[in-house]
Amino acid sequence: MNQPAPYTWPHIDPQLRQAVDRQLDRSLSERDATGVIGEFETEFARFVGSRHAIAYSSGTSALHAMCVAAGLGEGDEVIAPAYTFFATATPFAYEGVKVVFADADGWGNLDPDDLPGLLTARTRAVIVTHMWGNPCDMTAIAQFCRDNDLLLLEDCSHAHFASWGGNRVGTFGAMAVFSTNQKAITTGEGGVLVTDHDKFRELALLHGHYNKRSFKEISPTAPYYQYALTGMGLKSRMTTLNAAVGLDQLAKADDIEERRRGILDRFAAALDGNPVVSLTTVDPQRGANGLYVLGLHFHEQAAVVTAAEFTDLLTALGTEFDIPGSTAVIANEPLFHRPSRTTPWTTVPTVDPATYGGAQQFINSFIKAPLFGYPGDEQAVDHHIATLAAVSKDVAR
Secondary structure, eight states: OOOOOOOOSSOOOHHHHHHHHHHHHHOSOOSSSSSHHHHHHHHHHHHHTOSEEEEESSHHHHHHHHHHHTTOOTTOEEEEESEEEGGGTHHHHHTTOEEEEEOBOTTSSBOGGGHHHHOOTTEEEEEEEOGGGOOOOHHHHHHHHHHTTOEEEEEOTTOTTOEETTEETTSSSSEEEEEOSSSSSOOSSOEEEEESOHHHHHHHHHTBOOTHHHHHHSOTTSGGGGGTTTTTSOBOBOOHHHHHHHHHHHHTHHHHHHHHHHHHHHHHHHHTTOSSEEEOOOOTTTEEOOOSEEEEEEOGGGBSSOHHHHHHHHHHTTOOOBOOSSEEEOTTSGGGGOSOTTSOTTOOOOOOOOOOHHHHHHHHHEEEEEOOOSTTOHHHHHHHHHHHHHHHHHHBO
């Protein structure tokens, strides 16, 4: 049997090529939102269901803008997930905010039961990541934030199509950020901040969108209008070609969701009764997966091999299953233990490692693969399903 072509994203079809070609003739640089960047922002806001969207050069830049727009700085604390991609929390640490870490629940998400014990007089906000596309328990987390007058912030980088209780993620808090690099909706590289609040939008706009755009879109009566020329001192806006790719992808969003959800359903049916692996998806009565990756729980007690050995067997047969290397327990990284944001970078703090049992348990059992979902992926999907079934049978106790 021929090996299927490796996963690539986005799917390069004639429409995407034409979108980029059109933009090459239209503009390679824009200083405001009158062109393709503004068009992309309008469509992205509509896609999420928010009033405002601002495009950035990366999800990390958008998260940095969110931190600054929220007014967080030295002396403040934010509660963040111990298990996530580090950019969820690093912009806060960069600004001198103390990041306090919460353990993970059974889906790798911030455990709401951890929140009361982490609350202090300096806690200003909670940021969640909807890990691997599974929505957090936003019912409990939002209630905790309301009860304690805290800002709720969302990192939706994995969760473009996720919802909780019938509501799209990214609409629960004061602000949310979506990464748009190799995600289900992609711009190639980039990020987007969404919010319903005018003040947060204007402050976020100052973070990287200076001069012409800030003069046009920030109210002259706002006290921070005086910063319009310089912004906050940074430039982090998205390129026009990235925005053109994003517009093409948003136009295909319904088809992307339908195909990816159909693939997820195929894996769910194929794994029914498999003792070795199961899908890591939340109860569909409570939420919907965001369709970033195919996430699996490996049940080591049901197998004669470890998760790493199981993954090696799968990859040796031409599949793209892997154990993630870019996500981990980030709480012990020295960045989060610097005594001050002005501490010299040549001074590295000594860290007394903390353990996060829920996060580590999830990490030890999690395996992922690309979630295919484009024309021509049928051979790859069939190969992954068949190989997963065969290897599971071979290693089952």
